[in-house]
Amino acid sequence: MSRALMPLANGAAARLEEVPAWPVRFFRDRVLEAAFEGARLVALLPLARPGGNGIELMAVLAQDHLGTLLLGAGDLEGSSAYPALTPEWPQAQAFERDLWESQGLQPEGHPWLKPLRFPRLPDGQTIPASYPYFAMEGAELHEVAVGPVHAGIIEPGHFRFQCHGEKVFHLEIQLGFQHRGWRGLMAGAPPARRAALAESLAGDTAVGHAVAWAMAEEALGATSVPPRAQALRAVALELERLANHTGDLGALAGDVGFLPSASYLGGLRGDVLNLTQRLCGSRMGRGLVVPGGVRFDAPAALAEEVAGSLSRTWTSIEEAAGLLFDASPVQERFQGTGTVGREVAEALGLVGVAGRASGCDRDARRDHPAGFYRFAQIPAQTLASGDVYARAVVRFLEMRQSFEFLEQHLRSLPQGAVGAPAQKALPGRVTVALVEGWRGEIAHVAVTGASGEMASYEAVDPSFHNWMGLAMALRGQAISDFPLCNKSFNLSYAGHDQ
Amino acid sequence: MIRTVQTRWRLGRRTRPFPPEENPLPERFRGLPVLDPSRCEPGCSSCAEACPTGALALEGSPRVDLGRCLFCPRCAEACPSGAVRFTRDYALAASTRESLVVYGEARPAVEVLGRRLRRLFGRSLKLRQVSAGGCGGCEAELNATSNVDYDLARFGVQFVASPRHADGMVVTGPVTRNMEGALRQTYAAIPEPKLVILVGACALSGGAFEGSPAVTGMPADIPVDLFIPGCPPHPFTILDGLLRLLGSRKP
Secondary structure, eight states: OOOOOEEEETOEEEGGGSSSEEEEEHHHHHHHHHHTTTEEEEEEEEEOTTTSSSSSEEEEEEETTTTTEEEEEEOOTSSEEEEETTTGGGGHHHHHHHHHHHHHHHHHHTTTOOOOOOOTOTOOOOOOOOOOOOOOOOOEEEEEOSSSSSSSSSOOEEEEEETTTTTEEEHHHHHHTOOHHHHHHHHOOOOOHHHHHHSSSSGGEEEEEHHHHHHHHHHHHHHOOOOHHHHHHHHHHHHHHHHHHHHHHHHHHHHOHHHHHHHHHHHHHHHHHHHHHHHHHHHTTTTOOTTTSOOOOOHHHHHHHHHHHHHHHHHHHHHHHHHHHHHHHHHHTTEEEEOOOOOHHHHHHHHHHHHHTTTTTHHHHHHHHOGGGTSOOOOOOOOOSHHHHHHHEEEEEEEEHHHHHHHHHHHTOOOOOOOOOOOOOTTEEEEEEEOOOOOSSEEEEEEEEEEEEEEEEEOHHHHEEEHHHHHTTTSBBBGHHHHHHHHHHHHHHHHHHO | HHHHHHHHHHHHOOOOOOSEEEEEEETTOOOSSSEEEGGTTTTTHHHHHTTTTTTEEESOOOOEEETTTOOOOOHHHHSSOOOOOEEEEOOOOOOSGGGEOOOOTTTOOOOOOHHHHHHHHOEEEEEEEESSOOOOOHHHHHHHHHTTOOHHHHHHHHHHSOOOGGGGEEEEEEETTTTTHHHHHHHHHSSSEEEEESSSSSHHHHHHGGTTTTTTOOOOOOOOEEEOOOOOHHHHHHHHHHHHTTSSSSO
16 A cells, blocks of 8 residues: 555646555545645545446645645545545535535535535426525624526526625525536547537636646547647637636726726727637637647747737737726725635635735646646736735736737747647546636546546536635625625636536 | 826727628638538548537538537538538528528528517617526627627617516526526516527537536527527627617618
8 A cells, every 4th residue: 555645747647556545534634634734625526446446535636836736545445424624624615515415425524514516406496495504693684695697697606695784794605506517428428529518617718628628638648749739728828818817807897887997908808809719710719729739720920910919909908907907996996805815715725816816826837837838937926915906916917927928929839730649548547637727727637447438527617616715705895895806706607517 | 087088099999880891700710601512522421420519410411500510610620522611601690490500502590570579679679698507608708799899789789687677588508407497587577578599509409518417408488589509609690690680780
């Protein structure tokens, strides 16, 4: 029996038998030890090895400062109950609810064990109103229920606020309305359908999830991707980041009634999407990524044209966003609103913009570089204040970096092919692919069975880690600030519900 | 304040004319697919095999179901003889599900609303959007139709916050089991007469999620007035469909 968790690099594959297993209580100790030393929970999922005896519990941890992932498994030894990780490690809370709900496991001692996605409602039933909401009682307290259908064009979710006057004591977020059975479809689907599913997990992150999926397929088949294709993937990822961050700043401006920036940034976001469309025919970057590379090359003339348009667009974005940050009424509304302190952010394992705005210094592009990011580094941008202002500023700083990255690399793409033939997946392998999407860390974990078929496929959208962060941001806030706080996180419902 | 005015001046007016005089979409944009069966090699079915959603059928006269099409280029890529290609034509909407199945010269067609509905909605149509499992792609493009570039409001079409204020419902997503109830309630809350518009491959056919046990599909008892294909549809495709339905744009 191996004594240590197995190290694995981002985008690498290992044989399933190399993943060490312990009886589940020892596994729990191992994982909590690693957590104590600073590791972060990337994923906690069921693992069924060919020829193994039943389901094991597999943890994927990240040691961000070392650039290493750690894998290990807990043998449930025929039982469905095990001592929950959550009481010691809140990062596990949603993962363990998922295991309870979808696998029937019993994480004993979990303080908040309740449905996450409602994957198996009987015909004609809706998500139960009898959900065990956190509730408060008192003469002057009141409860506000919002959703699943909201006022704007956004995805569905239900929010319960426990209030005293305007002040929110607690917000509980109940999701699951968007559950489409993604995981089940993904494992059984042929590769072309898997591509479409990966691009549809969270449609505003089509490129991010497609790259993570392609990395997983490539690792399982030991396919190597030519440098030019890797560079074009990074170009698409940074365009996706720039477009979404621009739109988010516009939406934040809209939520505080600052219309000049709201109007312009909304339109300018479209200009960036149109650049992605010029490269691959889709504003969302669909169809660009294929296992082995990318489908569309960017010949010098096209790359130059895109770079030229981009620099004109950036001048306008900088101007429209500059107005927003210079306006004192906007600062007044952004600063000190929806604060998540570093301690809470670390405890919950917040990722991406939301994490960095609370001082969590992590960015998969820097900590676990894969593909083109191994050669072209982008420093992580962090702020300490953890409020709406910090989340807005981190976005703006990242937009500038994305622009500079694109400006530099569109004009000097590596030469060569944009694709290599994808190899058939090897049997009995496990791989983890991390991509820093615009919202934060995307993790895909794929496992092949005895004949190389996809035995299980799990994806963790950054929203999965971050929804609890939004709930914490609302504590002690005025309920009227909810739209602003929500927009400053801008999480994906579909990405969470799958 | 002065800076705001200066910026406004420098950034200028962005709203684009619609319909545009010339199709501004780039060369790689994938709009209406066209099939040329005369170029098919006998016995070849590469396109249908490559399609992730079974949108292509080759028996009888080869045809594409735009309601299923994800506008990924796999069919065109797989075809050895150039018999399938995507044009830049963004006019894809149709009033009936059947008319989305295109073959030969057949194109998707939108029938203008009848006189009564046109008098009611032709110059002011308020819509309530319901995302029922939508991934965020269609929602993003629907939002884009209201921005300064596409400015759907200039044609009198607006998205509103309450179904009680709406003349119709726009549905995105494959309709999950967990959203079916809320979708029905929203529909019931809209006063008569009301329109129903489906946007995107998922709402039209289930898209990549067709066959999932977690998805019920659009309830068959809710009548649909307009189908807008795409994954997601381009804002022009949405504008074009809505304006044809209202008779504001000649076919």
